[in-house]
Amino acid sequence: MSASPSPPAIRVDAEVRANQEEGAENRRLRLGVPGWPGSAPGQFAMLSPGSRGAAERYDPLLPRPMAVYRTVPEAGGAELEILYKLSGRGTRLLADARPGATVRVVGPLGVGFPLPQLGQRALLVGGGTGIASLYELAAAAQARGPVVVLLGARSAADLMGRADFVALGVDLRVATEDGSEGTPGRVTELLETALAAPDAGGEIVYACGPTPMMRRAAEIAARRECRCLVSLENRMACGFGVCLGCAVPRTEGGFALVCRDGPVLDAGSVRWEEAS
Amino acid sequence: MTVAVDTEVNLGGITLRNPVLTASGTFGYGSEFAPFFALDRIGGIVAKSLTLEPRSGNLPPRIAETPAGMLNAIGLENVGVDAFLAEKLPLLPEGLPVLASVFETDIDRYAEVCKRLSGAPKLAGLEINASCPHVKSGGIEFGQRVELLARLVRETRRASSLPLFIKLSPNVTDIREMARACEAEGADGISLINTLQALDVDLATRRPALRNGLGGLSGPAIRPVALRMVWQASQAVKIPVCGIGGIMTGEDAVKFLVCGATAVQVGTANYLNPMAAVEVADGIERYAAAHGFARVSELVGTLRPYASSR
Ligand SMILES: Cc1cc2nc3c(=O)[nH]c(=O)nc-3n(C[C@H](O)[C@H](O)[C@H](O)COP(=O)(O)O)c2cc1C
Ligand code: FES
Numbered sequence: 001m002s003a004s005p006s007p008p009a010i011r012v013d014a015e016v017r018a019n020q021e022e023g024a025e026n027r028r029l030r031l032g033v034p035g036w037p038g039s040a041p042g043q044f045a046m047l048s049p050g051s052r053g054a055a056e057r058y059d060p061l062l063p064r065p066m067a068v069y070r071t072v073p074e075a076g077g078a079e080l081e082i083l084y085k086l087s088g089r090g091t092r093l094l095a096d097a098r099p100g101a102t103v104r105v106v107g108p109l110g111v112g113f114p115l116p117q118l119g120q121r122a123l124l125v126g127g128g129t130g131i132a133s134l135y136e137l138a139a140a141a142q143a144r145g146p147v148v149v150l151l152g153a154r155s156a157a158d159l160m161g162r163a164d165f166v167a168l169g170v171d172l173r174v175a176t177e178d179g180s181e182g183t184p185g186r187v188t189e190l191l192e193t194a195l196a197a198p199d200a201g202g203e204i205v206y207a208c209g210p211t212p213m214m215r216r217a218a219e220i221a222a223r224r225e226c227r228c229l230v231s232l233e234n235r236m237a238c239g240f241g242v243c244l245g246c247a248v249p250r251t252e253g254g255f256a257l258v259c260r261d262g263p264v265l266d267a268g269s270v271r272w273e274e275a276s
Numbered sequence: 277m278t279v280a281v282d283t284e285v286n287l288g289g290i291t292l293r294n295p296v297l298t299a300s301g302t303f304g305y306g307s308e309f310a311p312f313f314a315l316d317r318i319g320g321i322v323a324k325s326l327t328l329e330p331r332s333g334n335l336p337p338r339i340a341e342t343p344a345g346m347l348n349a350i351g352l353e354n355v356g357v358d359a360f361l362a363e364k365l366p367l368l369p370e371g372l373p374v375l376a377s378v379f380e381t382d383i384d385r386y387a388e389v390c391k392r393l394s395g396a397p398k399l400a401g402l403e404i405n406a407s408c409p410h411v412k413s414g415g416i417e418f419g420q421r422v423e424l425l426a427r428l429v430r431e432t433r434r435a436s437s438l439p440l441f442i443k444l445s446p447n448v449t450d451i452r453e454m455a456r457a458c459e460a461e462g463a464d465g466i467s468l469i470n471t472l473q474a475l476d477v478d479l480a481t482r483r484p485a486l487r488n489g490l491g492g493l494s495g496p497a498i499r500p501v502a503l504r505m506v507w508q509a510s511q512a513v514k515i516p517v518c519g520i521g522g523i524m525t526g527e528d529a530v531k532f533l534v535c536g537a538t539a540v541q542v543g544t545a546n547y548l549n550p551m552a553a554v555e556v557a558d559g560i561e562r563y564a565a566a567h568g569f570a571r572v573s574e575l576v577g578t579l580r581p582y583a584s585s586r
Contacts (some may be wrong), residue, residue, distance in 0.1 A: 061495050062548060063548050237339050237348075238546070238547040240308060242302065244353050245338045248336065274335050
């Protein structure tokens with residue numbers, strides 16, 4: 001099954017409803033987005049770097065791509081939840097946005113995840129902020145077959161969205177590098193173990209996180225002959241295919257645009273050694 | 277707003293409904309913006325620069341954010357002139373002035389691209405991107421050496437009877453000299469500025485921020501430099517000037533008109549706000565109305581000197 005077609009993107013000023021701490025460096029932003037046309041699992045939006053005050057600010061200049069973590073439809077639009085990590089000036093300014101402030105949103109953008117076939121077991125591998133791309137996929141995949149979610153972070157305090165995945169009732173397994181929660185080590189080791197189990201075979205693997213993690217997940221899946229999809233987190237200026245800044249080299253030659261052809265791409269189509 | 281403002285301008289023989297075009301490389305081939313606004317609300321578009329054959333660009337990273345700006349080195353990636361004519365141009369609405377942008381690595385190839393574009397029914401004009409490295413001169417930009425620029429204008433002029441605009445590189449000592457060369461060789465107008473050559477460093481790796489090393493700087497950071505060059509160029513020639521560089525709002529655009537630009541192009545702003553070009557057009561109209569200008573064209577070249585005292 002391929003990803004469902006996306007409604008056309010809108011540009012809209014959204015209202016901050018909440019912007020709360022979610023562990024050490026992570027924040028959970030809730031936005032009221034008028035006219036939000038809905039989105040498919042794995043799609044993203046561009047958010048202005050911080051709230052738009054009385055005077056327009058142009059430094060930092062570029063909007064930030066953010067996965068749509070969760071949407072709740074409501075009259076005249078939707079509430080969008082975004083999970084993000086304080087990782088630079090843009091996200092720090094975003095963290096200062098108080099309820100009532102305005103954040104510019106352009107979305108929904110990109111092509112999301114193809115869903116598992118009926119009855120097919122899905123393995124979702126999320127590392128760091130990559131976890132934010134996987135919640136709606138987990139929910140949608142649950143309607144089609146068993147779902148295993150593997151989450152990894154440096155430590156328990158860095159783990160985002162954990163309680164939501166627990167509430168979904170998926171088979172959740174956690175790895176932390178410092179061993180403060182779940183299995184000590186990397187999330188890709190959990191993937192290796194899951195695919196080596198005697199009852200394994202024929203899974204579809206989804207991975208989102210740091211590039212080395214996705215590359216490793218792709219290798220493990222390929223060895224087990226499982227289809228593997230990755231969701232890339234590249235630098236972007238526009239998010240809708242016009243600046244050509246987010247290009248990633250393809251194995252067959254040429255480039256894919258992460259914002260337009262992705263962010264979800266077949267792991268085998270990416271030339272990882274040149275993917276920056 | 278009490279009085280109706282006439283926003284129409286004439287740019288080198290092309291009638292524009294308002295003076296706002298979109299800058300090459302920042303607006304795709306146009307139809308990407310159709311979800312955001314009706315394209316005929318702006319004056320026109322300049323499409324992504326085209327080469328003779330399709331080209332894929334540089335390895336990533338291709339862009340980097342800088343203070344109030346960005347660096348890019350995309351590397352000539354485009355669909356090629358034939359695919360543009362067959363697949364991209366037909367998607368654009370009738371009646372919207374479209375300029376095709378041309379770049380190549382030697383003059384014969386520039387001329388050949390212009391020839392292929394010349395028959396196209398929907399094209400309003402050509403913009404020659406003179407900021408590309410000339411292979412035969414060891415990579416110096418066409419727009420950096422006046423004899424080379426003059427030859428480029430002469431040959432592209434000969435190749436097409438469409439209105440011809442030359443987009444100038446700002447990476448020169450004297451922009452007036454370049455502007456005069458374009459006028460002398462029969463260009464219908466000049467567009468400026470293209471991006472400023474620049475460099476940034478990734479301190480985690482101590483490598484250049486871009487894979488290509490050098491890149492082009494754009495955005496609000498370059499606006500005062502662009503204004504200076506537009507003012508100098510418009511003083512030096514009689515052909516119309518299209519002002520480009522860091523325009524985010526209608527007021528930014530009005531500054532370019534005041535400094536002598538007949539029209540403007542909105543570039544990087546399209547990335548952060550896909551409706552930027554429309555908002556710039558509306559903002560120009562508001563400024564004109566608030567300041568008692570019945571025609572937007574009356575703003576052009578109205579920079580006032582200080583009264584001399586002593
Ligand atoms: C990512 C990017 C790609 C560009 N590609 C082109 C191009 O193909 N041809 C061209 O003439 N100018 C190109 N430009 C330059 C712009 O058209 C414009 O001259 C420049 O960005 C300055 O205007 P701005 O500050 O409003 O962006 C590009 C600029 C950017 C940022
Ligand atoms: S971010 Fe601009 S083309 Fe992808």
